[in-house]
Amino acid sequence: MADLVLKNVEKAYGEVKVLKNINLDIKTGELIVFVGPSGCGKSTLLRMIAGLERITGGDFTIDGVRMNDVPPAQRGIAMVFQSYALYPHMTVRDNMSFALKIAKKSQAEIDAAVDKAARILQLTPYLDRLPKALSGGQRQRVAIGRSIVRDPKVYLFDEPLSNLDAALRVATRIEIAQLKEAMPNSTMIYVTHDQVEAMTLASRIVVLAGGGISQVGSPLELYERPENEFVAQFIGSPSMNLMTGEVVGTGSETLIRLDSGGMAKSAIPTQVSDKGMKVKIGVRPEDFVETEGEAIFTGEVEITEALGEVTLLYFKRQGEAAQVVAKLPGIRPELRRQSVKLTADPKKVHLFANGKSLLYR
Amino acid sequence: MDQALMALLTIVIGVGGCVGYFWASNIVLDKVIFPARGLEAGRNISRANMVRPWLFLFPALAALGLYLAYPVFATAWLSLNRNEAGELVFVGFENYRQMFGEDKFWESLRNNMVWLIVVPAMSTAFGLLAAQLTDRIKWGNIAKSLIFMPMAISFVGASVIWKLIYDTREEGQAQIGLLNAIWLQFEGGIWSTVLVQDLARGGAWIKLFRLIGIAVGAGLIYVALSWALGAATAELPYGKPQFWLQIPFWNNFFLMAVLIWLQTGFAMVILSAALRGVPEDTIEAAIIDGANPFQIFFKVKVPQIMGTIVVVWTTITITVLKVFDIVRAMTGGQQETQVLANYMYDKLFVAVDWGVGSASAMIILLLVTPILVWNVWNARKEMR
Ligand SMILES: Nc1ncnc2c1ncn2[C@@H]1O[C@H](COP(=O)(O)OP(=O)(O)OP(=O)(O)O)[C@@H](O)[C@H]1O
Ligand SMILES: [Mg+2]
Numbered sequence: 229m230a231d232l233v234l235k236n237v238e239k240a241y242g243e244v245k246v247l248k249n250i251n252l253d254i255k256t257g258e259l260i261v262f263v264g265p266s267g268c269g270k271s272t273l274l275r276m277i278a279g280l281e282r283i284t285g286g287d288f289t290i291d292g293v294r295m296n297d298v299p300p301a302q303r304g305i306a307m308v309f310q311s312y313a314l315y316p317h318m319t320v321r322d323n324m325s326f327a328l329k330i331a332k333k334s335q336a337e338i339d340a341a342v343d344k345a346a347r348i349l350q351l352t353p354y355l356d357r358l359p360k361a362l363s364g365g366q367r368q369r370v371a372i373g374r375s376i377v378r379d380p381k382v383y384l385f386d387e388p389l390s391n392l393d394a395a396l397r398v399a400t401r402i403e404i405a406q407l408k409e410a411m412p413n414s415t416m417i418y419v420t421h422d423q424v425e426a427m428t429l430a431s432r433i434v435v436l437a438g439g440g441i442s443q444v445g446s447p448l449e450l451y452e453r454p455e456n457e458f459v460a461q462f463i464g465s466p467s468m469n470l471m472t473g474e475v476v477g478t479g480s481e482t483l484i485r486l487d488s489g490g491m492a493k494s495a496i497p498t499q500v501s502d503k504g505m506k507v508k509i510g511v512r513p514e515d516f517v518e519t520e521g522e523a524i525f526t527g528e529v530e531i532t533e534a535l536g537e538v539t540l541l542y543f544k545r546q547g548e549a550a551q552v553v554a555k556l557p558g559i560r561p562e563l564r565r566q567s568v569k570l571t572a573d574p575k576k577v578h579l580f581a582n583g584k585s586l587l588y589r
Numbered sequence: 590m591d592q593a594l595m596a597l598l599t600i601v602i603g604v605g606g607c608v609g610y611f612w613a614s615n616i617v618l619d620k621v622i623f624p625a626r627g628l629e630a631g632r633n634i635s636r637a638n639m640v641r642p643w644l645f646l647f648p649a650l651a652a653l654g655l656y657l658a659y660p661v662f663a664t665a666w667l668s669l670n671r672n673e674a675g676e677l678v679f680v681g682f683e684n685y686r687q688m689f690g691e692d693k694f695w696e697s698l699r700n701n702m703v704w705l706i707v708v709p710a711m712s713t714a715f716g717l718l719a720a721q722l723t724d725r726i727k728w729g730n731i732a733k734s735l736i737f738m739p740m741a742i743s744f745v746g747a748s749v750i751w752k753l754i755y756d757t758r759e760e761g762q763a764q765i766g767l768l769n770a771i772w773l774q775f776e777g778g779i780w781s782t783v784l785v786q787d788l789a790r791g792g793a794w795i796k797l798f799r800l801i802g803i804a805v806g807a808g809l810i811y812v813a814l815s816w817a818l819g820a821a822t823a824e825l826p827y828g829k830p831q832f833w834l835q836i837p838f839w840n841n842f843f844l845m846a847v848l849i850w851l852q853t854g855f856a857m858v859i860l861s862a863a864l865r866g867v868p869e870d871t872i873e874a875a876i877i878d879g880a881n882p883f884q885i886f887f888k889v890k891v892p893q894i895m896g897t898i899v900v901v902w903t904t905i906t907i908t909v910l911k912v913f914d915i916v917r918a919m920t921g922g923q924q925e926t927q928v929l930a931n932y933m934y935d936k937l938f939v940a941v942d943w944g945v946g947s948a949s950a951m952i953i954l955l956l957v958t959p960i961l962v963w964n965v966w967n968a969r970k971e972m973r
Contacts, residue, residue, distance in 0.1 A: 300876050315875075317893055318892075326875070374874075
């Protein structure tokens with residue numbers, strides 16, 4: 229059981245505020261993922277929750293108890309570091325039992341906890357080895373095992389998989405998902421750069437940007453209904469295409485004439501007063517479909533990347549506008565240097581004004 | 590002035606000579622012996638590259654051979670001979686037998702053993718303490734420089750300084766020796782500290798500070814209760830100036846203090862660098878695991894720098910085994926302070942007994958070698 233509440237939390241290094249107005253409610257059993265561009269303060273926020281960084285403003289509570297000034301060991305948290313942070317001079321067994329020894333648990337209790345964790349993580353054959361005699365993936369499992377034995381209320385992970393190779397990353401990601409499944413009452417907070425990790429693991433994703441929270445929601449919410457341009461472009465790969473235009477028709481569906489000449493229809497409703505408003509439409513590359521009729525976008529394909537199940541089309545830039553990317557099913561290298569007309573389902577056309585989605589007005 | 594100029598000239602010639610040798614020999618190798626020209630250019634280049642390391646090592650190897658290797662064998666030979674009116678007479682192990690029969694030799698050996706335990710242990714411990722305490726504070730670097738500074742003082746210079754600290758004047762005269770000056774403050778026994786005596790004097794603030802000082806002092810004494818009790822109940826000659834360097838057995842420790850003072854800086858610098866190298870996240874992991882600062886220090890940091898501690902320890906051990914200057918300058922090995930190196934000096938240059946002198950030199954070599962080998966082995970392991 230662990231409900232975490234952050235209220236107006238902020239972090240300042242001297243004059244510089246790297247985080248401000250962080251409000252977040254985390255319920256027992258959730259797996260929260262922090263994502264955001266490099267340097268946006270993901271690690272800092274995680275370390276504030278861990279107690280490794282001082283909270284310079286606001287309140288942080290776990291189960292209603294204010295934690296701002298509680299030492300890390302008494303917060304009921306465990307942390308898995310990016311670099312594993314194993315004690316190099318201790319065997320796997322000693323690494324895992326260190327916290328329990330410090331807490332003066334009985335030897336029988338320690339052995340039971342370590343053996344159980346080792347079994348879950350398949351580390352039993354390696355218990356008497358030193359960390360340097362383990363592979364990267366095994367080390368990461370020891371780091372996870374070290375947190376499991378303490379039976380914490382909250383698990384914190386700071387980019388735990390980023391030092392592993394691609395195949396191992398997928399395997400360990402699935403292990404973490406299974407681990408979460410096996411411990412439905414533990415709360416986990418997970419920092420990552422990797423979109424796939426975020427989308428597959430998270431019960432909710434927190435997008436951090438510019439020192440604050442940009443949006444909080446389930447992976448699908450963020451994907452289907454981003455609140456702002458930043459989240460729209462951050463989630464999904466390749467990024468959502470943004471094109472400028474002007475509202476020409478309003479009602480339950482909105483008609484937009486684009487500066488590039490195309491016409492777009494969006495399922496987001498607008499009022500009559502919105503007519504003439506400058507907006508940006510957003511279409512994900514995978515939502516584009518080829519058309520013979522009226523097109524949102526028409527352009528010449530500059531480069532194609534056939535990935536097998538899909539082909540990425542990179543269009544020639546038109547003036548100042550950002551490059552448009554489309555993702556079409558199948559293998560389509562013949563489209564290179566061809567002119568292609570694209571449209572999209574109105575339900576998949578996002579509308580933004582001043583960086584905010586019109587869906588949330 | 591003349592001597593200073595000579596010294597300067599020597600340095601210039603020495604350094605210039607080295608640079609000149611490497612430069613000139615390199616040119617001769619590349620241009621004259623194996624020129625990178627003509628039909629054999631490629632082969633010449635690779636041959637030159639094979640010769641070059643030996644060329645550059647030659648001065649060091651020659652000097653070491655001349656001044657290190659040869660003397661070892663010569664000394665070994667001398668230790669098996671007796672010098673009779675300028676003639677070497679082979680006597681086998683007679684010199685050793687004679688030496689083992691001397692009390693002074695066994696005293697030196699015993700003292701060396703005590704030095705060997707106390708000085709490296711204390712220097713390393715103080716160095717580690719200083720390295721840890723100065724790690725995170727703003728003026729830590731200043732403190733480190735101050736602790737390191739004695740390293741720049743020669744052993745003899747340090748001995749002179751400490752001789753002044755241990756200096757003794759007649760009773761009744763002003764004591765210029767720091768230790769005696771402090772000692773005389775304990776006139777009525779250990780409890781009548783300067784703090785209590787002067788409590789009546791001074792303004793309110795000074796009194797307050799004294800009270801705090803007494804409180805802190807009392808706390809410390811409480812912690813070291815057994816020690817304090819022993820010191821308090823012992824019949825010590827308080828109030829009389831002491832001839833520190835003439836108190837049998839304990840005077841050894843007053844000499845060791847000098848070397849500890851000198852070596853702590855060395856230990857601190859090396860260990861400080863090692864402590865910095867301990868990964869920050871292992872320390873953070875320990876914090877999260879609930880370790881207190883002492884546990885972090887002893888269970889996480891120290892084990893990770895154990896290799897370096899061993900290297901520092903053995904390096905100081907070797908210095909200690911050769912200790913000579915301090916004993917020579919402060920007591921000359923009198924009053925039971927003799928050590929092997931000074932024993933050797935006495936035999937070799939005072940008594941002019943080459944045989945026994947060389948024999949004692951061989952004993953020192955015998956003691957140093959295993960530690961030296963272990964030290965080099967550890968240092969190489971650290972570097973990997
Ligand atoms: N000690 C410090 N003093 C001043 N600024 C700091 C300090 N530590 C971190 N910062 C700043 O705080 C911001 C957040 O850093 P943080 O490490 O949390 O980023 P991050 O989101 O984890 O980035 P990454 O994805 O690269 O790990 C950065 O802009 C960084 O420059
Ligand atoms: Mg980070």
